[in-house]
Amino acid sequence: xxxxxxxxxxxxxxxxxxxxxxxxxxxxxxxxxxxxxxxxxxxxxxxxxxxxxxxxxxxxxxxxxxxxxxxxxxxxxxxxxxxxxxxxxxxxxxxxxxxxxxxxxxxxxxxxxxxxxxxxxxxxxxxxxxxxxxxxxxxxxxxxxxxxxxxxxxxxxxxxxxxxxxxxxxxxxxxxxxxxxxxxxxxxxxxxxxxxxxxxxxxxxxxxxxxxxxxxxxxxxxxxxxxxxxxxxxxxxxxxxxxxxxxxxxxxxxxxxxxxxxxxxxxxxxxxxxxxxxxxxxxxxxxxxx
Numbered sequence: 001x002x003x004x005x006x007x008x009x010x011x012x013x014x015x016x017x018x019x020x021x022x023x024x025x026x027x028x029x030x031x032x033x034x035x036x037x038x039x040x041x042x043x044x045x046x047x048x049x050x051x052x053x054x055x056x057x058x059x060x061x062x063x064x065x066x067x068x069x070x071x072x073x074x075x076x077x078x079x080x081x082x083x084x085x086x087x088x089x090x091x092x093x094x095x096x097x098x099x100x101x102x103x104x105x106x107x108x109x110x111x112x113x114x115x116x117x118x119x120x121x122x123x124x125x126x127x128x129x130x131x132x133x134x135x136x137x138x139x140x141x142x143x144x145x146x147x148x149x150x151x152x153x154x155x156x157x158x159x160x161x162x163x164x165x166x167x168x169x170x171x172x173x174x175x176x177x178x179x180x181x182x183x184x185x186x187x188x189x190x191x192x193x194x195x196x197x198x199x200x201x202x203x204x205x206x207x208x209x210x211x212x213x214x215x216x217x218x219x220x221x222x223x224x225x226x227x228x229x230x231x232x233x234x235x236x237x238x239x240x241x242x243x244x245x246x247x248x249x250x251x252x253x254x255x256x257x258x259x260x261x262x263x264x265x266x267x268x269x270x271x272x273x274x275x276x277x278x279x280x281x282x283x284x285x286x287x288x289x290x
Contacts (some may be wrong), residue, residue: 006195008035010096018097020143020151027077028090031244036069037096038122040158042140046090048078052125053171064136065170066162068123069098093140095155114163115156125170128162136161186211186218187225198237199261204230238262239275246284253280 012019019037028046047060052073059075067073077090099107099119107116118126128136139158146154190207207230208218222230238260245256257268257280272280 006031006033007192008033010035010037017101017152018095018155020093020095022091022093022144024089024091026089027081028075028092029248032072032074032240034070034072035096037098038066038068038119039073039094039096040064040066040140040155040162041092041094042137043075044091044093044141046077046081046088046092048081048090049076050074051076055125055170057127057170062137064128064140064162065126066118066122066128066159066167067125067170068119071123071125071171093144095140095143095158097155101152112156114160118159118163121169126162126167127170129166129168136165184225186213187222190218190222190230194234194237198234198241199259201263202234202261235271236275239272242268242272242280243276243283243287246280247287253284256280 010019024045028048032051041064043059043061043063045061047058050057050059050063050065050073052065052067053071075090075092080086081088081090102112102115102119106112107119136158139154139161143151143154143158189211193207193210194202204219205215208215211218213221219230222233226233228236242256242260245251245259246253249256251259254265254268257265257272260268262268262271269279272283276283278286
């Protein structure tokens with residue numbers, strides 16, 4: 001099974017340089033995604049499996065990770081949370097920020113050495129090993145209540161504590177070499193257009209026009225960068241969204257096919273089996289229990 005990650009756009013207030021959020025739901029969203037921002041995430045309730053790059057590990061309450069920008073990740077709640085009779089919920093506190101908020105001069109000050117070090121190491125993902133570290137956990141829990149400079153200073157304090165504590169590297173290899181995390185603005189623009197419009201009838205002519213190329217040049221360029229044709233890429237995107245809907249909803253598979261941009265259910269089933277190596281209902285039966 002191969003999943004194409006979705007890019008997540010982080011929206012923050014004009015008066016803030018980074019985003020602090022709290023998540024609370026019956027289960028964690030099973031969306032394989034990435035964003036250019038670093039992410040610091042504390043699990044406050046729930047347990048299951050987290051996937052960060054090439055690593056799959058169990059998570060539980062108190063799990064704290066720091067991951068660099070553009071690392072693909074997702075948290076999968078334990079199947080028990082999908083039982084309607086289970087009263088449990090999943091919650092987390094998280095921070096998303098760009099390294100640039102610390103500037104070039106400030107982060108190089110001697111007092112900021114720990115911050116610079118931990119941010120560099122976070123490019124391969126870090127998990128705090130000291131369970132129940134009350135200082136870091138308390139600081140994370142206080143973050144959503146703070147404003148202005150107090151919130152920024154708290155983030156710096158958390159990163160400093162993280163570097164002083166025991167942690168392990170999560171990724172076994174560099175995981176940022178994805179075809180769609182590229183310096184090519186044209187590929188980025190095409191990728192984001194498809195991610196936002198996969199459910200509609202997308203024509204290669206329209207995408208080529210969007211990136212200001214003729215169709216033949218765009219097709220050659222796209223295949224050179226991504227190692228796949230545009231039509232194959234579009235099928236993979238649509239099937240990946242279909243996989244997510246099969247896992248996270250009870251929608252009939254034919255409805256999911258239409259929702260993901262396929263005009264023919266026969267063609268949807270054919271594409272799904274070709275990419276997932278199994279038909280939609282078999283996929284749902286296997287992976288909804290994971």
